[in-house]
Amino acid sequence: MRIGIYGYGNLGRGVELCAAQNADTQTVGVFTRRDPAKVKTLLGTPVFPAQKTSDFKGKIDVMIICGGSATDLPILTPALAKDFCVVDSFDTHPKIPAHFAAVDEAAKAGGNLALISAGWDPGMFSLARVFAESILPAGKTYTFWGKGVSQGHSDAVRRIEGVIDARQYTIPKEEALLAVRSGKNPELTARDKHLRECFVVAAEGADLERIENEIKTMTDYFADYDTIVHFISAEEMKRDHSELPHGGFVIRSGKTGTDACHNNTVEYRLALDSNPEFTAGVLIAAARAVYKKHLRGETGCITLFDVAPADLSPKPGEVLRKEML
Amino acid sequence: MRIGIYGYGNLGRGVELCAAQNADTQTVGVFTRRDPAKVKTLLGTPVFPAQKTSDFKGKIDVMIICGGSATDLPILTPALAKDFCVVDSFDTHPKIPAHFAAVDEAAKAGGNLALISAGWDPGMFSLARVFAESILPAGKTYTFWGKGVSQGHSDAVRRIEGVIDARQYTIPKEEALLAVRSGKNPELTARDKHLRECFVVAAEGADLERIENEIKTMTDYFADYDTIVHFISAEEMKRDHSELPHGGFVIRSGKTGTDACHNNTVEYRLALDSNPEFTAGVLIAAARAVYKKHLRGETGCITLFDVAPADLSPKPGEVLRKEML
Numbered sequence: 001m002r003i004g005i006y007g008y009g010n011l012g013r014g015v016e017l018c019a020a021q022n023a024d025t026q027t028v029g030v031f032t033r034r035d036p037a038k039v040k041t042l043l044g045t046p047v048f049p050a051q052k053t054s055d056f057k058g059k060i061d062v063m064i065i066c067g068g069s070a071t072d073l074p075i076l077t078p079a080l081a082k083d084f085c086v087v088d089s090f091d092t093h094p095k096i097p098a099h100f101a102a103v104d105e106a107a108k109a110g111g112n113l114a115l116i117s118a119g120w121d122p123g124m125f126s127l128a129r130v131f132a133e134s135i136l137p138a139g140k141t142y143t144f145w146g147k148g149v150s151q152g153h154s155d156a157v158r159r160i161e162g163v164i165d166a167r168q169y170t171i172p173k174e175e176a177l178l179a180v181r182s183g184k185n186p187e188l189t190a191r192d193k194h195l196r197e198c199f200v201v202a203a204e205g206a207d208l209e210r211i212e213n214e215i216k217t218m219t220d221y222f223a224d225y226d227t228i229v230h231f232i233s234a235e236e237m238k239r240d241h242s243e244l245p246h247g248g249f250v251i252r253s254g255k256t257g258t259d260a261c262h263n264n265t266v267e268y269r270l271a272l273d274s275n276p277e278f279t280a281g282v283l284i285a286a287a288r289a290v291y292k293k294h295l296r297g298e299t300g301c302i303t304l305f306d307v308a309p310a311d312l313s314p315k316p317g318e319v320l321r322k323e324m325l
Numbered sequence: 326m327r328i329g330i331y332g333y334g335n336l337g338r339g340v341e342l343c344a345a346q347n348a349d350t351q352t353v354g355v356f357t358r359r360d361p362a363k364v365k366t367l368l369g370t371p372v373f374p375a376q377k378t379s380d381f382k383g384k385i386d387v388m389i390i391c392g393g394s395a396t397d398l399p400i401l402t403p404a405l406a407k408d409f410c411v412v413d414s415f416d417t418h419p420k421i422p423a424h425f426a427a428v429d430e431a432a433k434a435g436g437n438l439a440l441i442s443a444g445w446d447p448g449m450f451s452l453a454r455v456f457a458e459s460i461l462p463a464g465k466t467y468t469f470w471g472k473g474v475s476q477g478h479s480d481a482v483r484r485i486e487g488v489i490d491a492r493q494y495t496i497p498k499e500e501a502l503l504a505v506r507s508g509k510n511p512e513l514t515a516r517d518k519h520l521r522e523c524f525v526v527a528a529e530g531a532d533l534e535r536i537e538n539e540i541k542t543m544t545d546y547f548a549d550y551d552t553i554v555h556f557i558s559a560e561e562m563k564r565d566h567s568e569l570p571h572g573g574f575v576i577r578s579g580k581t582g583t584d585a586c587h588n589n590t591v592e593y594r595l596a597l598d599s600n601p602e603f604t605a606g607v608l609i610a611a612a613r614a615v616y617k618k619h620l621r622g623e624t625g626c627i628t629l630f631d632v633a634p635a636d637l638s639p640k641p642g643e644v645l646r647k648e649m650l
Binding site: 018093097134243271309314 | 591
C-alpha cells in the first residue's frame with residue numbers, strides 16, 4: 001500500500017513514523033502548504049508542495065489527510081477525495097453528518113473510497129460504544145476522557161490577557177469511574193465526571209488572581225467543572241508539560257437474566273503517551289481497510305463502523321482465525 | 326429477525342432472555358433433543374423436537390446453536406447450516422480452522438451464511454486482539470481470564486475420588502496485570518499470570534489431604550499454577566457458588582515515536598455476572614449481522630473478524646454516525 005501524507009504537524013509526523021512500523025506500507029511523500037524546502041521530515045520522506053498532489057494520481061493508493069477539523073478538513077477531504085482514496089480524523093462530532101455527505105459525493109464522483117473520523121474519539125471509542133450497546137441492549141454507556149492534554153481548553157486559557165502559555169489536563173474522577181464500573185448506572189453531571197487542571201505561565205506582573213478567576217468562570221470550557229489552576233515558570237512548562245498524552249474509558253453496564261438480576265460490564269480503556277501517534281496508528285489501519293475495500297470496487301464515504309476488523313489487519317483471514325480467534 | 330434456539334441449557338436460556346431485550350428479534354422456537362414436553366422455557370417460547378428443525382426451513386432467519394464445543398457443535402453446525410443461516414460459539418481454539426472448513430462447505434451447499442466462534446473468547450476478546458495489533462504493530466498482547474468459573478477445571482476436580490462437587494475460579498494476578506499495564510512487556514509464565522482457587526465438597530470421611538494433593542499436582546490443569554483449595558459444605562456451595570461469573574482482560578502495549586519513546590496501552594475488560602448471558606448477547610448481535618449479510622447475498626462461513634460493526638447494531642448507519650461516532 002502506497003500512502004501520501006497531507007499535512008506535516010504532530011499527526012503527520014506520527015503517520016510517517018507509524019507507516020515505517022508496517023511492512024505493507026510505503027510512504028510516497030509528504031504534501032505541505034508550507035515551503036517544502038523548509039520542511040525536514042523525521043525519516044527523510046520526500047516533501048512536495050500541496051498544489052502538486054494531482055501529479056501523484058495513480059501513484060498513491062491512499063492519501064492520509066492530517067489537518068485540523070475546524071477549517072482544514074471540511075475543505076481538504078472532499079477536494080482530495082476526487083483524486084484519491086482518502087482517510088481523515090475529522091472530530092467535530094455534531095458536524096460529522098454534513099462532512100460525511102460532502103465527502104461521499106466527492107468520492108463517488110472520483111470513483112474513490114473515503115473513510116472519515118478515524119482516530120480514538122471518534123474512532124476506537126465509537127466502536128467500543130457500538131459493540132457494547134449491540135451486545136448489552138439494556139444498559140447505559142459512559143465515556144470518560146483523560147488523563148490527557150485537551151488542546152482546545154489549553155488554547156482557551158492562552159487567549160486570556162496576561163497568559164503566555166498554558167496546558168490543560170482533563171482528568172476523569174476516580175469516584176465516578178468506580179460508580180460506573182459497579183453497574184449502578186448513575187446519573188452524572190459534567191462536574192461529577194471530570195476534573196480540569198491547568199498549568200499556566202503568566203506574564204511578569206500579571207494579576208494572577210484575575211487570571212485564575214477568568215479561567216474558572218469561563219463558560220462552555222470551565223464553569224461547569226471543578227478546576228485547579230497552577231502558575232508555573234516557562235522552564236517548568238517546557239520540562240514537565242511538553243508531551244501530548246491522552247486516553248480515557250468507554251464503560252457500559254448492561255443487565256441480563258430473569259428480572260435483570262445480572263450485571264455485566266464492558267470497559268475499553270486507552271492510556272496513551274502520545275495522542276497523535278496513536279491516532280496515526282488508527283489512520284494507517286483505516287487506510288489499509290480503504291485500500292482493500294477499494295480494490296473490491298467500493299466507492300463513496302464510510303466510517304470505521306463499516307469496516308470488518310479483518311480489513312484493518314495485514315494478516316490474511318486464515319492466519320487471523322488460527323492465531324487471533 | 327426470526328431466530329430459533331437449538332439446545333436449551335444455560336446458553337440457550339440466555340439467548341431466549343436476550344432476544345426478548347431486542348425489539349427487532351422474534352424467537353420462533355426452542356429445539357431440544359430431550360422430550361419437549363419436559364422442557365419448560367423461561368418466557369414460554371414453544372419447544373419442538375430437534376429432529377423437526379427442517380419443518381422450519383424458511384420460517385427461521387437464523388438458528389442459534391447452543392451446544393458444547395467438544396462433541397455437539399462439530400456435528401450440529403455443519404448439519405444445520407445446510408437448512409439455515411446459523412451462529413455458534415465454538416470455542417476449541419486449535420480446532421477452529423477445521424470447524425470453519427466443514428461449516429463453510431455445508432453453508433455454501435445450502436446457500437446459507439454461518440458465523441462461528443461468537444462469544445467473548447473466542448469473540449469479543451479476539452476482536453480486541455486484532456484491533457490493538459492492527460493499530461499498534463510494535464507491541465505485545467496479553468490475555469488474562471477471570472475472575473470467573475472455569476467449567477473445564479471444575480469438571481476435572483469433580484472426577485477426583487471422594488469429591489462430590491467442585492467449583493474452580495481462575496483469577497488473574499494483580500502484579501502481572503500491573504506489569505503489563507505499565508508497558509514493560511514482561512515475559513510471563515502461566516503461574517505468573519493466573520491463580521487457581523478451588524471450592525470442594527468432599528464425601529464424608531474422604532482423605533482431604535490426598536484430594537488437595539491430587540488437585541495441585543494434576544498436569545495440564547493445575548500443576549503449572551499456584552492453586553488454593555478450600556473444603557466447604559454442600560450448603561455453602563449452593564449458597565455462595567451457584568452463579569457463573571467470568572470475565573478478563575486483553576491488554577496490548579505498543580511503542581510509537583522516534584526511538585519508540587512513547588508507550589500506548591489499550592485495554593479491553595469484561596466483568597460478567599453471567600458468562601452464558603453475556604455470550605448470548607454476542608450471539609444475538611452476530612445473528613443480526615448474519616441476517617443482514619445473507620440478505621445482501623453472502624453465503625459460506627465467517628467469523629466476527631468479517632463483520633462490520635454497523636451490522637451488529639439494530640440502528641441504521643446514519644443514526645450510528647449521528648449518535649455513536
